[in-house]
């Protein structure tokens with residue numbers, strides 16, 4: 001039987017029921033086997049804070065036991081598990097091999113063209129040791145920052161773990177970032193070592209990555225030693241140039257090397273990760289060994305329900321924090337099988353991910369709402385072609401998920417049998433902060449859920465007073481947690497300014513972390529995150545600073561001034577809109593527009609590519625001379641413009657709106 005639209009009646013009824021349903025119980029079949037099922041855990045953490053975090057530390061193997069759980073004497077420069085000693089690579093590799101899991105798959109990798117590679121824990125350990133020995137031979141010492149500029153190939157996590165093994169912090173730069181972005185990060189970290197590769201595949205094309213790395217190196221102010229992985233074989237000439245070593249040769253030379261994992265202090269730096277902030281300069285977020293690893297292992301276990309026998313897949317890129325915490329460190333610390341896929345979800349066809357899940361019998365799938373919105377647009381025929389019954393848990397991260405996308409994911413990927421965890425967190429938090437526990441809490445589409453046990457998140461007004469349920473306010477975190485950033489690299493002052501100044505009471509030594517997100521809470525304590533309240537955009541789940549994009553545009557010859565804002569976008573969530581004033585004598589031509597777009601790609605990367613460049617003679621400004629960004633956002637999103645009477649130049653608004661309508 002069909003209705004007028006030709007859809008089977010049962011389907012239509014199902015959709016209608018789903019559309020109205022506001023809460024979802026965790027499926028019984030999931031709860032029965034979940035790692036964490038006792039609702040008492042929230043109270044236990046509260047009563048026993050901060051000692052409750054021993055549970056996270058106990059998931060790790062320590063060389064030397066820590067003395068105290070938390071040292072808050074020098075807050076907000078907190079120390080977790082101080083005096084404890086451990087090694088992250090030992091925790092992710094050796095101990096699993098020693099415990100009898102040497103033949104279990106650690107990484108299952110799939111290239112875009114279909115080739116596959118599996119590394120057992122033993123094989124992964126051997127290659128990590130060989131590369132760790134190679135890095136040492138090149139001169140890498142404990143605490144030297146090694147930059148990794150690589151796409152989704154197994155050598156990236158191998159290099160991360162090799163660095164961790166010898167106590168050299170890594171700084172991974174997303175492969176999609178530009179040469180300039182690489183140079184900025186290497187200069188900021190004074191990093192003298194780079195590991196990169198010749199190229200990789202995107203939608204079937206071989207991209208030349210080495211060329212981009214070389215261009216970046218020309219902008220680095222100090223000497224650098226480079227290691228190049230040959231990913232593409234004959235497809236691309238594997239040109240090494242001066243001062244570059246071949247990864248394959250190094251690893252072959254050091255095959256069988258045994259490298260003792262360096263005993264690191266819990267508070268020693270594990271890695272740096274640059275992220276966008278309010279100013280033009282990216283921030284070097286510093287994570288340490290003990291707290292970070294304990295926190296990612298704990299959240300992988302409690303939220304992602306990771307078990308050693310699972311095949312677990314987080315479809316993020318390791319170039320972002322999600323990949324660090326939930327492709328590499330959390331899952332490997334727990335000894336599970338973690339999947340990696342090199343390419344795009346629509347190559348060669350739009351069912352690539354579902355085919356991968358079916359073939360590998362994936363248990364857990366963790367992705368971003370922007371991807372889910374694409375899947376939805378492509379339609380359920382693609383997942384319907386595959387048997388996805390191996391899945392037991394789904395997750396999302398990176399941006400708010402709208403209830404429609406949540407329900408689509410729940411029904412068409414999870415077959416209404418998998419809980420969804422909508423996990424709110426940040427580069428700075430190291431791991432998940434607000435999400436349901438899938439074996440305990442009911443789910444409310446669109447709302448991330450309650451703060452995790454031990455996390456004291458609140459919604460406050462601009463004075464720091466708690467707001468009533470239902471009202472929008474600012475999200476704050478009122479106590480520290482093990483996975484938190486320790487500082488911004490070489491910039492303690494900015495660390496305080498960016499995250500602590502707003503809501504802390506320094507005189508009474510009360511420190512409140514401000515993530516710069518807006519949020520509201522409901523009567524059950526469920527938090528709905530509304531988005532950034534600073535000048536940071538969230539494009540396809542990636543953080544981009546408007547200032548960074550603006551300074552790229554202003555650096556282009558002929559441009560006088562630029563304002564960049566985010567406009568609503570069906571798939572990306574937000575898209576970049578640039579409003580540009582040209583210098584006298586420059587013409588608003590298509591060529592100029594192209595130069596601006598290219599300038600942004602060169603400075604940051606294709607992810608920052610403006611959706612539209614709107615030329616204007618003036619920007620809307622308040623009487624005090626501030627650009628009215630809200631108005632530009634409304635124009636970009638096609639929303640009502642609202643009151644313009646407080647502007648110094650209200651007449652410009654119509655002109656911009658008209659131009660925007662033509663230019664976008």
Ligand code: 6R9
Nearest residue numbers: 397398399400422423424425426427529532
């Ligand atoms: C992990 C990651 C952090 C920003 C964060 C917030 C947004 C992340 C979210 C979410 C709503 C979620 N965000 N998860 N918003 N619901 N489940 O994405 O880190 O790249 O540093 O971005 O992303 O605005 O402040 P990062």
